[in-house]
Amino acid sequence: MKPVKFGCLVFDNFREQGLLHLLSHAHRDHTYGLKDKWTRAPILCTQITAKIIRTWFPRIPEALFILKNPWTSVELEDVGIQIADANHCPGAVMFSCISRKTPRKVVYTGDFRLNSKIRENIDMFKNADLMYLDSTFDRPVFQFPSQTQAISNVIELIEENVDRAIYLGVYSIGKNKIIKAVSEHFKTRVYIPPDLYNVYTAIGMQDYITMKKKTAWIHAYPRHYIQKLYPNLDGVKISATGWACLFRSRPDKDLYYVPYSEHNDYNSLQTFIRLTRPKKIVPI
Ligand SMILES: [Zn+2]
Numbered sequence: 001m002k003p004v005k006f007g008c009l010v011f012d013n014f015r016e017q018g019l020l021h022l023l024s025h026a027h028r029d030h031t032y033g034l035k036d037k038w039t040r041a042p043i044l045c046t047q048i049t050a051k052i053i054r055t056w057f058p059r060i061p062e063a064l065f066i067l068k069n070p071w072t073s074v075e076l077e078d079v080g081i082q083i084a085d086a087n088h089c090p091g092a093v094m095f096s097c098i099s100r101k102t103p104r105k106v107v108y109t110g111d112f113r114l115n116s117k118i119r120e121n122i123d124m125f126k127n128a129d130l131m132y133l134d135s136t137f138d139r140p141v142f143q144f145p146s147q148t149q150a151i152s153n154v155i156e157l158i159e160e161n162v163d164r165a166i167y168l169g170v171y172s173i174g175k176n177k178i179i180k181a182v183s184e185h186f187k188t189r190v191y192i193p194p195d196l197y198n199v200y201t202a203i204g205m206q207d208y209i210t211m212k213k214k215t216a217w218i219h220a221y222p223r224h225y226i227q228k229l230y231p232n233l234d235g236v237k238i239s240a241t242g243w244a245c246l247f248r249s250r251p252d253k254d255l256y257y258v259p260y261s262e263h264n265d266y267n268s269l270q271t272f273i274r275l276t277r278p279k280k281i282v283p284i
Pocket residue numbers: 025027088089111
């Protein structure tokens with residue numbers, strides 16, 4: 001992703017010089033350049049995002065984080081920033097910035113999935129001069145069911161295989177709604193690898209997870225483990241991902257794909273563009 005700047009603001013990039021860094025969420029592809037020794041400029045993000053970042057980089061001074069909740073705004077000397085909940089991973093937000101000097105409006109969506117709350121607040125995204133838009137699944141082949149439906153599909157697959165070990169493909173952050181729903185439905189804690197434990201506790205998942213591998217029958221691993229590294233796992237493997245729409249066949253009879261996503265599918269992306277009518281779009 002090319003560095004995105006707006007005056008003295010830098011979005012989701014820590015290699016670029018700026019006076020204030022706006023961090024939409026704590027996925028690694030949005031934190032390039034961030035290090036434990038970061039002291040260059042303050043970082044504006046949500047409290048959850050800061051908590052996750054500090055599990056990776058505990059030496060970044062707490063005072064460098066400017067914590068803001070979704071659906072609030074920040075007034076700087078020349079720029080007003082509105083912050084929206086992105087309905088993506090925990091702590092994720094979108095930014096709408098208006099420069100008073102020019103005046104010029106720039107929307108930076110980060111990663112997001114359109115929902116009723118974003119629709120209710122659609123005015124803050126309308127008529128941008130420039131919109132940096134999450135276009136991850138911007139092709140008609142990507143059609144996702146609701147997250148609730150996708151989670152029901154995961155639970156059904158597990159119900160059909162309760163006598164076997166279950167391996168869920170997740171991300172380090174995000175897809176945790178699946179783990180929570182599965183843990184509640186089957187009244188069991190889901191195993192996660194120790195390197196994910198701090199992040200999962202930072203996002204309030206401690207009641208749904210365990211690091212005791214032997215006692216758990218449902219295991220959650222980063223998705224690439226399930227698809228590539230564990231082809232011979234004895235159990236049912238469920239990979240919940242938007243990319244499932246591209247997979248025509250299953251390489252393994254015990255591997256199931258569920259099109260669960262925390263991004264827009266093609267239709268909801270088109271709806272967002274239609275509702276907001278930006279003058280120019282730059283895909284991110
Ligand atoms: Zn993301």
